[in-house]
Amino acid sequence: MSKLVWLRNDLRVVDNTALLQACQYRQASEPVIALYIATPMQWHEHHEAPIKIDFIQRRLVELRQSLAALNIPLIVKEVADFAAVPACILALTQQYQVGHVFCNKQYLINENQRDLRVGEQLASHSIKLSVFDDDCIIEPGRVLNKQGDPFKVFTPFRKTWVRVYHDQVASRGVPLVQPAPEAITDIDARDDDVIDDRSRSFVTADLHSPSALHFSYPVTNSIDWAVDDEAIRQRLLTFCYEKAMNYHANRDYPAIDGTSCLSPYLAIGALSLRQCFHTLMTEYPECLENPESGAFTWFNELVWREFYRHLMDAHPKLCREAPFHxxxxxxxxxxxxxxxxxxxxxxxxxxxxxxxxxxxxxxxxxxxxxxxxxxxxxxxxxxxxxxxxxxxxxxxxxxxxxxxxxxxxxxxxxxxxxxxxxxxxxxxxxxxxxxxxxxxxxxxxxxxxxxxxxxxxxxxxxxxxxxxxxxxxxxxxxxxxxxxxxxxxxxxxxxxxxxxxx
The missing domain is CATH 1.10.579.10 (DNA Cyclobutane Dipyrimidine Photolyase, subunit A, domain 3)
Incomplete structure (x- = not known):
C-alpha cells in the first residue's frame, strides 16, 4: 500500500515530521506520494494575499524537485474550498492504493474541522490518518501555568517555555531538527502504477523537469523572494552569523537591513521554527542566559510566534475574529x-x-x-x-x-x-x-x-x-x-x- 503525505503550510523536505514518518513507516517497495491541495475560494475567505499565493506556487515547483530527488512524486490538486478536500483525498487514496495518510497539524478552527472530516472519510474506508505536532517547537498544551492553564501573558509564557524546552531536550534526547528522509531506492516513483499520467492534475510527465503552477487565484509577482532550499538556508545562516548579534540594536530602524526577513518562509513552512532556533543556538549557545543580547531578542520574536499559536489552540474564539478580552x-x-x-x-x-x-x-x-x-x-x-x-x-x-x-x-x-x-x-x-x-x-x-x-x-x-x-x-x-x-x-x-x- 502507498503512503500519502498531505502537505499544507509545511512546504519543506528537511524537518518535516509527516514526511519523515511516512518514509519510515513504509515497507519495502511501497511508494510514498506527496500531495498539495490548493483551495482558492478558501483563500479568498481568509483574505490571502495574491503575492503569497504566487510565492506558494513558486515554492511548490522547487519542492517538487526536492521530492523528486527522493523519488517521491508531488501531486498538486485544486478544489474550491475545505469542504471539497475530503472527497479529493479519498479519491486519490483509492486511485493510488493508499493505506495511510500523514500530515502535520494546523491549529486554526477551519483547518481543524477540515481535518476531522478527512479523518472520518478515510476511517470509513479503513484508511489510517496520522497527524503530527510539527508547527511549533513545543506543541500547544505543554506550556502551562501553575494552575495547569495556558498562559495569557507573554513574558511568563516565555520563561516557562524555556524551562519546558530544557526538560524536553533532556528527557527525550532527540535532535531539535529532523533530517530529510533518505531517498527511496527500491521503486521507481515515475512508473505508471504509481502515478497515472492520464489522471494527474498538475503532475508533470517528467518529475525532474517541473513546470510552473497556476491556481485559479489572482497573483502578484513574488520574484524578489527566492524559493530554492539553498537560498533559504543561506538567508537563515547569514542572519544568524552576521546580523543576530546586533538585532536588538538595529531591528527597529526600517532604513537599516537589520531584521531576518524570514517570516515569508515561516508563513508557508519552507522553513521551520525549529530550524531557526537550532541555527541560532548553534551560533549562540548561551543566548538564553543573556537577555540583553541580540540573539536573545530574536529568540524572543520566535517565541512570540509560538505564543500566538498556543493562544489560537487554547482559545478557538480568536479564529472567529473575537477579541481576546x-x-x-x-x-x-x-x-x-x-x-x-x-x-x-x-x-x-x-x-x-x-x-x-x-x-x-x-x-x-x-x-x-x-x-x-x-x-x-x-x-x-x-x-x-x-x-x-x-x-x-x-x-x-x-x-x-x-x-x-x-x-x-x-x-x-x-x-x-x-x-x-x-x-x-x-x-x-x-x-x-x-x-x-x-x-x-x-x-x-x-x-x-x-x-x-x-x-x-x-x-x-x-x-x-x-x-x-x-x-x-x-x-x-x-x-x-x-x-x-x-x-x-x-x-x-x-x-x-x-x-x-x-
Missing part, C-alpha cells in the same frame, strides 16, 4: 471610511505611517516596528476596528499568518494579550523621529517629501515650504485622538464591568 466588545469604534481609505493608501499626512503603508502595497512586506506604528495609528488615532487592519494586512502580506497577524493586531489594539489600553498609543511623529531620524525610509517611499529638510521630515506641514508639497496634511490631531482613544477604552471597560465581561 470580552470587555473590548464594548469599544465604540468610529470606522470612518475616508480615514480607512487614507490609511490604506498611505495618505494620512503622517510620513512614517504613509511610507510604511506604501511599502506594504508595493512589496507585500512591512518592517515589524512599522507594523506596530500603523496598527496603533489605525486603532487608536483613527479608532477604526482592528479587524479592518487585520484583513488589509492579510490581503497584502507575503508573510500573512493568521495567528501572528491576529495576535499582533489585537496587541496593538489593546483587545488582546498584554493589553495596555491607557498608554499603548504610539505617537507617529515621535516614532518616526526616533526610528527614522534622517527620513531615509520616508523619502524612499514618499517621493513628495524628498526636498523636505531632516528637521521637518516627520512634520512636513510645519516646514515653511509646505505649500509646495503635494502631500496631505494630517487627517487627525494626535493629541486629541489619543485622549479620545483612552476615554473610549475606559468607557468600554466600565461597561464591560457592568455586563460582567471583565
Amino acid at each position: 470580552d470587555w473590548t466588545k464594548f469599544v465604540r469604534w468610529q470606522n470612518d471610511e475616508n480615514h480607512l481609505r487614507a490609511w490604506q493608501q498611505g495618505e494620512t499626512g503622517f510620513p512614517i505611517v504613509d511610507a510604511a503603508m506604501r511599502q506594504l502595497k508595493a512589496t507585500g512586506w512591512m518592517h515589524n516596528r512599522l507594523r506596530m506604528i500603523v496598527a496603533s495609528f489605525l486603532t487608536k488615532d483613527l479608532l477604526i476596528h482592528w479587524q479592518a487592519g487585520e484583513q488589509w494586512f492579510m490581503s497584502h502580506l507575503i508573510d500573512g499568518d493568521m495567528a501572528s497577524n491576529n495576535g499582533g493586531w489585537q496587541w496593538a489594539a489593546s483587545t488582546g494579550t498584554d493589553a495596555q489600553p491607557y498608554f499603548r498609543v504610539f505617537n507617529p511623529t515621535i516614532q518616526g523621529q526616533r526610528f527614522d531620524p534622517k527620513g531615509e525610509f520616508v523619502r524612499k517611499w514618499i517621493k513628495e517629501l524628498k526636498d523636505v529638510p531632516d528637521k521637518f521630515i516627520h512634520s512636513p506641514h510645519l516646514w515653511l515650504g509646505a505649500h509646495t508639497l503635494s502631500y496631505p496634511r494630517p487627517i487627525v490631531d494626535h493629541k486629541q485622538a489619543r485622549l479620545l482613544a483612552i476615554e473610549t477604552f475606559k468607557r468600554a471597560n466600565e461597561q464591560g464591568k457592568l455586563q460582567g465581561s471583565v
Whole structure:
C-alpha cells in the first residue's frame, strides 16, 4: 500500500515530521506520494494575499524537485474550498492504493474541522490518518501555568517555555531538527502504477523537469523572494552569523537591513521554527542566559510566534475574529471610511505611517516596528476596528499568518494579550523621529517629501515650504485622538464591568 503525505503550510523536505514518518513507516517497495491541495475560494475567505499565493506556487515547483530527488512524486490538486478536500483525498487514496495518510497539524478552527472530516472519510474506508505536532517547537498544551492553564501573558509564557524546552531536550534526547528522509531506492516513483499520467492534475510527465503552477487565484509577482532550499538556508545562516548579534540594536530602524526577513518562509513552512532556533543556538549557545543580547531578542520574536499559536489552540474564539478580552466588545469604534481609505493608501499626512503603508502595497512586506506604528495609528488615532487592519494586512502580506497577524493586531489594539489600553498609543511623529531620524525610509517611499529638510521630515506641514508639497496634511490631531482613544477604552471597560465581561 502507498503512503500519502498531505502537505499544507509545511512546504519543506528537511524537518518535516509527516514526511519523515511516512518514509519510515513504509515497507519495502511501497511508494510514498506527496500531495498539495490548493483551495482558492478558501483563500479568498481568509483574505490571502495574491503575492503569497504566487510565492506558494513558486515554492511548490522547487519542492517538487526536492521530492523528486527522493523519488517521491508531488501531486498538486485544486478544489474550491475545505469542504471539497475530503472527497479529493479519498479519491486519490483509492486511485493510488493508499493505506495511510500523514500530515502535520494546523491549529486554526477551519483547518481543524477540515481535518476531522478527512479523518472520518478515510476511517470509513479503513484508511489510517496520522497527524503530527510539527508547527511549533513545543506543541500547544505543554506550556502551562501553575494552575495547569495556558498562559495569557507573554513574558511568563516565555520563561516557562524555556524551562519546558530544557526538560524536553533532556528527557527525550532527540535532535531539535529532523533530517530529510533518505531517498527511496527500491521503486521507481515515475512508473505508471504509481502515478497515472492520464489522471494527474498538475503532475508533470517528467518529475525532474517541473513546470510552473497556476491556481485559479489572482497573483502578484513574488520574484524578489527566492524559493530554492539553498537560498533559504543561506538567508537563515547569514542572519544568524552576521546580523543576530546586533538585532536588538538595529531591528527597529526600517532604513537599516537589520531584521531576518524570514517570516515569508515561516508563513508557508519552507522553513521551520525549529530550524531557526537550532541555527541560532548553534551560533549562540548561551543566548538564553543573556537577555540583553541580540540573539536573545530574536529568540524572543520566535517565541512570540509560538505564543500566538498556543493562544489560537487554547482559545478557538480568536479564529472567529473575537477579541481576546470580552470587555473590548464594548469599544465604540468610529470606522470612518475616508480615514480607512487614507490609511490604506498611505495618505494620512503622517510620513512614517504613509511610507510604511506604501511599502506594504508595493512589496507585500512591512518592517515589524512599522507594523506596530500603523496598527496603533489605525486603532487608536483613527479608532477604526482592528479587524479592518487585520484583513488589509492579510490581503497584502507575503508573510500573512493568521495567528501572528491576529495576535499582533489585537496587541496593538489593546483587545488582546498584554493589553495596555491607557498608554499603548504610539505617537507617529515621535516614532518616526526616533526610528527614522534622517527620513531615509520616508523619502524612499514618499517621493513628495524628498526636498523636505531632516528637521521637518516627520512634520512636513510645519516646514515653511509646505505649500509646495503635494502631500496631505494630517487627517487627525494626535493629541486629541489619543485622549479620545483612552476615554473610549475606559468607557468600554466600565461597561464591560457592568455586563460582567471583565
